[in-house]
Amino acid sequence: MKKDNHYFAWGLTAVCVVGAVMLIYDIVFRDSIVMNYAGVLMGILAPVLYGAAMAYLLAPIVNWFERSVLRRQGRTPSKWRRTISVTLTWVVVLALLYGLLSVLLPELYASVKQLVGNAQRYYNTIYNWVIHMLESNPDFAARATEIINEYYTDALAWVNANLVPQLQTAALAVTGGVLGVFVFLKNLLLGVIISIYLLAGKESFAAEGCKLSYTLLPEDKAALFIRGVKAADRIFSGFVRGKLLDSLIIGVLCFFFSSLFKFPYAPLVSVVVGVTNIIPFFGPFLGAIPSAFLILLDSPIKCLYFILFVLALQQFDGNILGPRILGDSTGISGFWVMVAILVGGGLWGVAGMFLGVPIFACLYAGVRAWSAYRLKRKGLPVASGSYATHTPVWPEDEGGKSQ
Numbered sequence: 001m002k003k004d005n006h007y008f009a010w011g012l013t014a015v016c017v018v019g020a021v022m023l024i025y026d027i028v029f030r031d032s033i034v035m036n037y038a039g040v041l042m043g044i045l046a047p048v049l050y051g052a053a054m055a056y057l058l059a060p061i062v063n064w065f066e067r068s069v070l071r072r073q074g075r076t077p078s079k080w081r082r083t084i085s086v087t088l089t090w091v092v093v094l095a096l097l098y099g100l101l102s103v104l105l106p107e108l109y110a111s112v113k114q115l116v117g118n119a120q121r122y123y124n125t126i127y128n129w130v131i132h133m134l135e136s137n138p139d140f141a142a143r144a145t146e147i148i149n150e151y152y153t154d155a156l157a158w159v160n161a162n163l164v165p166q167l168q169t170a171a172l173a174v175t176g177g178v179l180g181v182f183v184f185l186k187n188l189l190l191g192v193i194i195s196i197y198l199l200a201g202k203e204s205f206a207a208e209g210c211k212l213s214y215t216l217l218p219e220d221k222a223a224l225f226i227r228g229v230k231a232a233d234r235i236f237s238g239f240v241r242g243k244l245l246d247s248l249i250i251g252v253l254c255f256f257f258s259s260l261f262k263f264p265y266a267p268l269v270s271v272v273v274g275v276t277n278i279i280p281f282f283g284p285f286l287g288a289i290p291s292a293f294l295i296l297l298d299s300p301i302k303c304l305y306f307i308l309f310v311l312a313l314q315q316f317d318g319n320i321l322g323p324r325i326l327g328d329s330t331g332i333s334g335f336w337v338m339v340a341i342l343v344g345g346g347l348w349g350v351a352g353m354f355l356g357v358p359i360f361a362c363l364y365a366g367v368r369a370w371s372a373y374r375l376k377r378k379g380l381p382v383a384s385g386s387y388a389t390h391t392p393v394w395p396e397d398e399g400g401k402s403q
Contacts (some may be wrong), residue, residue, distance in 0.1 A: 051194025107267035
């Protein structure tokens, strides 16, 4: 029987290796049929994914209601305590969303309407800037003309080959946008219902997951796997929830002070700054640059004040607010954060820039745990500082042998 199990393990390993090679070949060298089917499956499971994401984000609020507000645990049945906690959680969330949107949406609409109304004036301002710069710098104007003539053919080919098809695709998307909005709202409503079920039975779902792990894996491997899942949950919960809360606070502070200082387009600028602040490291710059340019078109001196304000706000976020909310949730240095953002952004765009950091932190924690395990088995120190002055001993040096 043990011999049969040995052959089965080798056969299963070979099948997994061949499947992984075929998947990589399909993604890299073909039209990625697997990814296309995965996209269709993700679209079908969109309500479940929305519900799982909402339940994951709201679970700490439910736990807080159960521990802090509903204290009569002896008199209140556990089932009713959970039901009341989930209900209070969604009431608070909906009330906050209603209050935020009721204040933000009218202001945001007014900002967009003002921006559209001033579009012609901004165009004239930019046009005059360019003309003045070219007239003041004849050499630069001549060089710019050469560059335009040099790349005119390539630019025209790019417009016909890439830009026009993309505009056609965008036009079709806008035409079917109403249907897309209804589909999104339907999935979102179903996601809310699914999140309620997940929050109501989150312990039972976790228990089923643990049971499945012990069913498929040996006991020691299952315990190690569950430990890794808990570590990943700690990293994701600390970073994702903390970063969303941090960005919400930064957006609210930006709106308050922008209105206080009478910056133009304060609601629009605050939304851009708050949303882009979700992206670590590069986010503040991604939000501040277009916002500053928008304010520059209206008032150069206010643009300067806005830049100084954003620098002060980001210093407050990076040194005071962020560490208090996030702490050391990822456990990786700033260098690896930058690498994770670049790789994640290159693979999955904006979502990858946000999720790349916790994903990389989980991989980093897994490699560090595996490294510590291997070093302990070899009887070597685990601390990295022990290897700063470590001199390797070659086998021929043992026993006093020389080269």
